[in-house]
Amino acid sequence: MYKRQALASTILPPREVVVVLILVLLLLAWLLWRGLVQVHACLLYTSRAHETRDRIAGGV
Structure with a gap:
């Protein structure tokens, strides 16, 4: 179980990067919605x- 967590943490970006990406995507969706x-x-x-x-x- 410990190896899975270590593997996931090396593949995933840092938490701050994920949060910033999510916020940017939400902002783009909000701006482009109309x-x-x-x-x-x-x-x-x-x-x-x-x-x-x-x-x-008379077409189908």
Whole structure:
């Protein structure tokens, strides 16, 4: 059991690095959220428009 802990501690980065990376990722997600929602809405609209067009044209 002691060897597993020693192995994990040599592979993983220090705790401070992990905390900083998590905080940076959370900040990026928070800053980019509105843009991602707009992209999702645009893709959803386009997908539904193509479905409607195909249904009107008699496609499957």
